[in-house]
């Protein structure tokens with residue numbers, strides 16, 4: 383297998399300072415927020431890689447850097463060997479970009495209300511000077527809607543149907559990869575499974591690669607081949623999905639599992655994750671998880687654990703064995 387996406391030492395820092403004048407009056411220092419810190423991972427072609435973590439863990443920021451919507455502060459994202467941030471050949475950048483599409487959480491916000499569905503779906507092709515030739519109608523059929531829906535407007539559809547339209551639009555340029563940022567979390571629970579099943583079918587049918595972003599482990603359980611767990615912008619554990627579900631090794635991953643409702647709906651009390659997510663502008667020393675970790679030792683607040691391999695899992699915890 384070959385890696386379609388290679389992320390190495392990726393970091394992204396945002397300046398979230400108050401305006402200069404306020405800072406001078408209030409004598410405040412600059413405030414820098416490290417949303418993503420030193421993340422390295424690879425995504426094999428034709429697989430589903432899930433990035434999981436609570437809000438503010440840096441998942442969406444990584445997604446945006448992968449599609450080229452946001453430049454990294456440090457490190458690189460290579461798509462098929464091309465680094466979007468440093469490549470200068472416009473043709474190569476354009477080609478690499480068209481191979482990756484993104485689907486967002488909110489299907490209401492990501493469709494232009496004044497456009498007919500046909501024009502929305504065809505746009506990625508027509509904007510590049512291509513001919514659509516019934517493309518929207520074919521894709522609507524493929525995502526479980528009707529070809530006749532092409533003349534309608536977004537407001538005529540339900541949330542789940544709109545997300546199907548977003549998926550059709552993402553498929554229009556025949557991408558190799560789709561970054562899916564919480565694609566079902568704005569939908570009714572009853573609709574979520576249908577949309578996930580559709581995405582799963584399309585992934586197999588078109589041989590797609592997904593980077594699937596979610597705060598919910600149960601959502602990715604049936605779809606992911608590999609899972610990366612993020613905490614405060616850092617990858618803390620990464621393993622094949624089966625291995626991670628079988629033996630979660632990082633205490634934070636274990637906490638996420640305890641908080642996840644079981645798909646079968648039986649047994650087990652759901653425990654919400656304990657403790658507050660720390661302020662990312664001044665994260666805790668050492669292992670950033672130590673204030674919430676039930677098994678933390680002295681060393682944890684002093685020394686940041688390096689990522690290392692434990693029985694095939696990559697994990698950043700002093701006590702992972």
Ligand code: SF4
Nearest residue numbers: 669672675682699700
């Ligand atoms: Fe917990 Fe220490 Fe492991 Fe961090 S390094 S997860 S604080 S045991």
Ligand code: MG
Nearest residue numbers: 438441442564
């Ligand atoms: Mg997000």
